[in-house]
Amino acid sequence: MNRRLAPWLAGAIALAVLPALAPNSFFLHVAILILMWTLLGAAWNVLGGFAGQVSFGHAALFGIGAYVTMILYLKAGLAPWWGIPVGGLAAALVSLPIGLVCFRLRGPYFSLATLAVAEIVKLVALNWETVTNGPVGFLITGLPPVSLFGASVDWESKLPFYAVAALLALAGLASTAWLRSSRLGAYLVAIRENEDAAEAVGIDTVRAKVLTLALSAFLAGMGGGFYAFYFRYIDPDAVLNISLSMEMVFIAMVGGLGTVGGPLVGAIFLTVVGESVRERFQVGHLIFYGLFMMLAIRYMPEGIWGRAQRLASRFLPKVPGHGAA
């Protein structure tokens, strides 16, 4: 029990003291991005890493979360901290029919279907101007005054966003950890290993995949809601871009498919690579993502976290009742 909780406690403490150590607000900005990407990588990982269902359309779920959070705030005055989970729920709801249709397909056909769905959602956002403002998008000019423990929250500092991002990232990682120890998680691994064999031993593969997609969509939608809340501006190009889908794939794969810690490692890697080359290239960072992804697939298919775990298990005694992964 202690060994299982210890890393979570250490992580929570590290997250709590990090802002105090931050030399400047750019550092905190990078930390916020890493936490947001951790959540998104975890979202993709529950479906792609555990169930082996490779989605190229998670941008759609992210975008739906972003739009719902934004529209609820601007048109109904719903504060973003309510809007973010509602955005997640909206994405989960939309994912249900998508799952029921796309999961009739397997392997590469499923992946292509998700790509198509993402394009459809983007076209809808571009053209349904009465709801989405079309290509113009939405802008938040100010956030509502709010006080916490008597002190009013300063939205101009990065600290409140950091706190929200940290909570969301922890939620993403905790759901992955829960999934790994749950029966549903075991079913997903069975589906990844052999879908026919999974059905043959009585696993309702469609139900397991649809439930997991809904969880994945909920997390990705909350990520989108957070994006809207933090950057205060969304349009179809920003929140429904295919590159978002690819970045989620990148994080999960480079970090370590089907692992709990992988998305965090992948997010750190992606953000550091992205931010360090963004200065010099407009979209050139995408080339570097591609390069690193190829290198990872070729030389480290289990990802950075997966490899680190394997190396560590050689030196550390195995925790009983706690398999690899």
Place this chain on the structure above:
Amino acid sequence: MALLEVEGLTRFFGGLRAVGDLSFSVGEGEILGLIGPNGAGKTTVFNLMTGFVQPSAGRIRLDGKSVVGLRPHAVARRGIARTFQIVKPFPGLTVKENVTLAAFLRQPARRDAETAALEILSRVGLAHRAGELAIQLTLMDQKRLELAKALATGPRLLLLDEPMGGLNPSEVDVASRLVEEIRRGGVTVILVEHVMRAIMRISDRVLVVNQGEKIAEGLPAQVVQEPAVLAAYFGKRGA
């Protein structure tokens, strides 16, 4: 009443009739051998009975209740389990994990499922391999694992698709004894097999199909004498 009743089972693949108007029944506790030349439709019959392929026509009833139209996992829940001719383990998982996944169907709690899995592994003689990855097993042990997974779903009817294919004669004897033990445990068995030694020894009754149709049914020793069966296997001249 028979445990399983199949009536007029038919399946077309395009213009090809893989199974045609096949009817048979299996009594509780029986071992039925299902034989026929390659391509006779035996595996298709299994796929039809377990929901992997839907029939074009016909009825399949377990205990009087139709299982037609159910997806494979629902058929498994009703109590029909199968093995695959080409074994389908969860390759990257351990032997114990493989069987535990199947045991979840009757024991939702992980601890119970693991206990049941270990018990079944020792029944099929695989307990000493419990911690190994499924992909590392020998063929014989992969066949045992396939059987263990099917048993772990707690079936009333077990469909075995060539469980002895590729095994050497002494392994065939071990496998035959295993099937007989499973039947003694109260499970009804339908066995597709080319190894005639095993079929003759353990089947109570044999059903012979050719080109998707039943050509003979009866006691093992009688069926192999029938001209239609000899013709199907050796050509008309031999009969």
